[in-house]
Amino acid sequence: MEVDRDFxxxxxxxxxLSAAQYAARANLxxxxxxxxxxxxxxxxxxxxxNYPGFPEPVTGAEFAQRLERQAxxxxxxxxxxxxxxxxxxxDLFEVETTRGTYKSYTVLLSTGAKHRKLGVPGENxxxxxxxxxxxxxDGPFFKNKRVLVVGGGDAACDEASFLSNLTDRxxxxxxxxxxxxxxxxxxxxxxxxxxxxxxxTTLSEIMGENKVEKVLLSRTDREEQYEEEIDGVFIFIGSDxxxxxxxxxxxxxxxxxxxxxxxxxxxxxxxxxxxxxxTPFRQLVVAAGEGAVASHCAxxxxxxxxxxxxx
Ligand code: NAP
Numbered sequence: 313m314e315v316d317r318d319f320x321x322x323x324x325x326x327x328x329l330s331a332a333q334y335a336a337r338a339n340l341x342x343x344x345x346x347x348x349x350x351x352x353x354x355x356x357x358x359x360x361x362n363y364p365g366f367p368e369p370v371t372g373a374e375f376a377q378r379l380e381r382q383a384x385x386x387x388x389x390x391x392x393x394x395x396x397x398x399x400x401x402x403d404l405f406e407v408e409t410t411r412g413t414y415k416s417y418t419v420l421l422s423t424g425a426k427h428r429k430l431g432v433p434g435e436n437x438x439x440x441x442x443x444x445x446x447x448x449x450d451g452p453f454f455k456n457k458r459v460l461v462v463g464g465g466d467a468a469c470d471e472a473s474f475l476s477n478l479t480d481r482x483x484x485x486x487x488x489x490x491x492x493x494x495x496x497x498x499x500x501x502x503x504x505x506x507x508x509x510x511x512x513t514t515l516s517e518i519m520g521e522n523k524v525e526k527v528l529l530s531r532t533d534r535e536e537q538y539e540e541e542i543d544g545v546f547i548f549i550g551s552d553x554x555x556x557x558x559x560x561x562x563x564x565x566x567x568x569x570x571x572x573x574x575x576x577x578x579x580x581x582x583x584x585x586x587x588x589x590x591t592p593f594r595q596l597v598v599a600a601g602e603g604a605v606a607s608h609c610a611x612x613x614x615x616x617x618x619x620x621x622x623x
Contacts, residue, residue: 317343318614319607320407320416322395322557325352326596327586328422329379330603331610336386338611343416344383345409347394351376352424353587354596358448358474363596372448375596398557403617405581417617418581418610421558421569422603425551425587425594430462434518435547442524443545447471451478454544460527462515463548464488469497471548476506483540485513487532518545553588564590575606581617583610 319335321328324346332344349355357372366375384390397408398419405419427445429435435443444450447461448471456479461472464486472484484501489511491498501507510529516537517528524545530537553568555561562570562578568590575583585602587594615621 314415315404315417316414317341317416319343319418319420319610320345320405320414321420321422322398322407323352323422323424323554323586323588324350324380324390325422325424325586325599326354326379327424327589327599327603327606328352328420329376329383330600331420331422331583331585331607332388332603333379333383333386334604334607335611336383336388338607340611340614342388343391343414344388345391345393345395345407347392349376350380350390356446356448357470360596379600395557400579400581403581417614418583420575420583420585420603420606420610421555421561421577421588422584422586422599422606423554423557423588425553427548428550428552430515430547430549432515432517434520434524435545438518438520438524438545441522442520442543443518443547445547447474447546450544450546451475454479457481457543458541459483459544459546460485460515460540460542461546461548462486463550464490464492465548465550466493466497467548467550469493469501471546472501472507473497473504475546476504480506482507483510483542484508485510485515485529487514488512489533515545515547551587555588558582566590573605574609575602576609581613 318340319342321344335342354372359369361369393409393411399406404415407414458481461484475482512533514530516530519526527542569584570590575585583606585606586599
């Protein structure tokens, strides 16, 4: 079987873009495959303020463009396509895409994670008509309107904070009696005069005629349900790792891919990095670091296969 590329990276988020530039810089022939735009989850960040070395916040989109430019400067080839299959035969991976099939010595899965849905009545029906999973993208449609944010993690707090710049009528509901989010983010929300936090509260239904008009909220600590007039519902209740391409890869109880510290999965030559990987802290800086480690180890793996390893 003839090989097309040394290293194929699936997913151009922070992990994939970082891995791509490290590998290209180490002289591997790299193909980076992405089905949307480069940047992954960073694209929905309004103000990136905790990435080391960026004392002045940048937008996630600008951050993504910088990563993309840097990877291209080192010669990374981008392919915009969906990956439809991934298999391994005789030391070579075969990556099937909507724009052709490619063979490589090694593969990095940096496919990230996708936002979770609540599964309440009205959620699918009003998606795009008041229900959103991205405040940076859709927030501006709700200037001075009443918005509800669902969730208690970093994403919910970050996005509520962004929405509070557009309207002073933000309600955040969380099913528990305190936030899961990092303390600093949670405190910022609790102190924000434009945000009302309602703990022990869940969303039971989203209602309206042609767009969202009201929601049915339920208390988790007592038998109580009530309606609230709302124009926009923003849901941030975590995400699910995108692992459909690798059913045989070992996963943790949350479905995230388990690797060793070299970012190697249980399948030789298959690496995983970023939000798709089992890790205690999902951050851009972590994803970028994992991409660099995966890349370094992929270079060593390819050298061994080619008989060029420095042992
Ligand atoms: P997360 O940390 O998993 O939080 C999800 C929140 O949604 C939790 O509070 C959870 O409640 C709640 N939830 C889950 N299912 C629910 C349901 N069916 N009904 C009601 N509430 C539900 O997810 P995330 O906030 O999207 O963050 C994901 C990762 O990205 C985290 O590692 C986070 O640190 C990182 N991140 C970081 C930043 C930042 O540093 N600025 C920003 C965004 C994301 P329970 O608490 O009860 O489980």
